[in-house]
Amino acid sequence: MAISYSAGLAKVLDAAQQQRSSRQDWKSRVRLQDAIGGTAAQDVLSPKSLPEHDTSAMDGYAVRSQATATASPNTPVMFMVTGTIAAGDDPGETRSAGAVTEQDSTSGLHTCVEIMTGARFPNGYDACVKVEDTMPVDGQTGILITKPVPPNANRRVAGSDILRGNVVMRQGDTIQPSHLLPLASLGMDAIPLRQRPCVGIWSTGKEIVKGNGSTRDANGPYLTAAVRDMGLQADFLGVLDDEPASLHAHVEAAAASGQFDVLLTTGGVSRGRFDHVLAVVDEMGAETIFHGLSIRPGHPVLFAMLPGEGAKTALFGLPGNPGAAAACFRFLTVPYLKELQGQARELPVAAKLRRQPGTPGEKRTCSVKPDRDCFQHGILSVSAAGQLMVEASAEQSPFKLSPFKTANCWIHFQPESPESGPGPGLVECYPISPTGAVLLSPRLQN
Ligand SMILES: Nc1nc2c(c(=O)[nH]1)N[C@H]1C(S)=C(S)[C@@H](COP(=O)(O)OP(=O)(O)OC[C@H]3O[C@@H](n4cnc5c(N)ncnc54)[C@H](O)[C@@H]3O)O[C@H]1N2
Numbered sequence: 001m002a003i004s005y006s007a008g009l010a011k012v013l014d015a016a017q018q019q020r021s022s023r024q025d026w027k028s029r030v031r032l033q034d035a036i037g038g039t040a041a042q043d044v045l046s047p048k049s050l051p052e053h054d055t056s057a058m059d060g061y062a063v064r065s066q067a068t069a070t071a072s073p074n075t076p077v078m079f080m081v082t083g084t085i086a087a088g089d090d091p092g093e094t095r096s097a098g099a100v101t102e103q104d105s106t107s108g109l110h111t112c113v114e115i116m117t118g119a120r121f122p123n124g125y126d127a128c129v130k131v132e133d134t135m136p137v138d139g140q141t142g143i144l145i146t147k148p149v150p151p152n153a154n155r156r157v158a159g160s161d162i163l164r165g166n167v168v169m170r171q172g173d174t175i176q177p178s179h180l181l182p183l184a185s186l187g188m189d190a191i192p193l194r195q196r197p198c199v200g201i202w203s204t205g206k207e208i209v210k211g212n213g214s215t216r217d218a219n220g221p222y223l224t225a226a227v228r229d230m231g232l233q234a235d236f237l238g239v240l241d242d243e244p245a246s247l248h249a250h251v252e253a254a255a256a257s258g259q260f261d262v263l264l265t266t267g268g269v270s271r272g273r274f275d276h277v278l279a280v281v282d283e284m285g286a287e288t289i290f291h292g293l294s295i296r297p298g299h300p301v302l303f304a305m306l307p308g309e310g311a312k313t314a315l316f317g318l319p320g321n322p323g324a325a326a327a328c329f330r331f332l333t334v335p336y337l338k339e340l341q342g343q344a345r346e347l348p349v350a351a352k353l354r355r356q357p358g359t360p361g362e363k364r365t366c367s368v369k370p371d372r373d374c375f376q377h378g379i380l381s382v383s384a385a386g387q388l389m390v391e392a393s394a395e396q397s398p399f400k401l402s403p404f405k406t407a408n409c410w411i412h413f414q415p416e417s418p419e420s421g422p423g424p425g426l427v428e429c430y431p432i433s434p435t436g437a438v439l440l441s442p443r444l445q446n
């Protein structure tokens with residue numbers, strides 16, 4: 001009898017942890033732009049504070065706020081402009097005549113310094129008044145201020161964004177483009193990443209090799225792209241015939257090359273006369289961890305560790321039906337790849353299940369079975385009331401692919417038991433893309 005999904009997933013995660021511990025020294029410094037999808041190998045601490053200095057948030061004039069306390073339209077306060085500081089100027093480097101002092105010695109007027117957004121605040125000044133809140137006098141040599149400027153107005157205080165020594169990236173974080181904003185601002189051009197797994201992929205099946213029937217390779221391009229979308233290296237190794245000797249030679253050579261952490265095959269794992277993947281990995285002396293899970297779709301899925309010295313190559317024998325291959329990849333291979341890199345486990349979002357209205361007597365093509373975990377693709381959206389809603393695609397046959405034109409999530413239906421599921425009427429959903437981004441459907445539902 002096939003084991004449950006949760007038991008199978010536990011075995012997958014356990015195998016990934018074992019493989020991770022045999023790859024402890026895996027890390028390298030990677031340029032920021034190339035780091036997307038990678039995993040931080042260690043905590044990254046900020047080498048400095050940001051902003052490094054007090055700077056202006058606006059184009060205007062640096063003033064002493066105290067000097068503006070009595071300013072009003074009837075009693076404006078006049079300031080003498082002693083210079084200009086641009087972003088990038090050193091402290092005290094003013095662009096026109098006049099030293100940075102708080103009060104002009106001859107006229108007794110308060111002084112101010114014209115300052116640009118991002119420029120370093122001159123000593124002795126604590127606030128910036130926006131240029132549009134001032135009136136010029138005597139050309140540009142003076143300004144009038146007609147209302148008090150609060151202390152620290154439009155001033156970015158040094159260290160108010162990031163403090164030196166703050167953790168800016170945690171070990172195990174998956175690097176996303178948005179992370180580059182703080183990292184690059186801190187002057188980092190590379191970060192230590194765990195080495196990224198490399199995945200080799202074959203499609204199998206005589207009908208696909210021949211390419212003259214109606215079956216074209218959907219799995220190869222999909223899996224290659226989905227692995228790359230995770231920021232990992234994926235090599236599509238071709239389409240193999242249902243020939244045990246050729247399958248054996250290819251899998252053995254790929255495992256021996258030491259190049260791949262994970263190998264994926266699709267097709268040839270069920271009970272047919274030409275389904276040889278299990279026999280081939282057995283023959284190679286692999287450890288078959290499971291063949292068959294109590295899931296729908298994808299129940300014939302195979303998971304094995306190929307023989308080898310030291311770090312081992314995992315093999316997922318995904319079923320041939322593309323919908324089943326995609327579900328098994330998403331719910332077994334993706335967790336393995338994440339765990340292998342020490343990434344956090346994915347958590348689902350809970351959404352209210354909206355049943356398809358359907359037509360009376362309509363037979364759903366793939367119903368949810370109460371005795372096993374079922375994975376269905378669907379559309380996640382937000383109702384007008386702000387509730388996350390999900391609708392399973394009406395068509396769930398694993399050989400029918402048109403729903404993938406619009407599906408943006410996978411729904412995980414757990415076997416029925418009082419504790420299963422996130423709550424009454426709610427189901428667990430995962431983004432269809434393993435990178436984690438759910439592109440919510442613009443369709444609003446009630
Ligand atoms: N007697 C039984 N027959 C089947 C069972 C079973 O339990 N007992 N399980 C069914 C289920 S469920 C699945 S899923 C499939 C999986 O079988 P295989 O992994 O052996 O896959 P194939 O037979 O090679 O192919 C199945 C189907 O998928 C098409 N295919 C294969 N590769 C691709 C590809 N790269 N791109 C597009 N389509 C592909 C193939 O042409 C077949 O139509 O077994 C059931 N049978």
Ligand code: MOO
Nearest residue numbers: 297298299324398
């Ligand atoms: O894995 Mo099979 O879908 O259940 O076609």
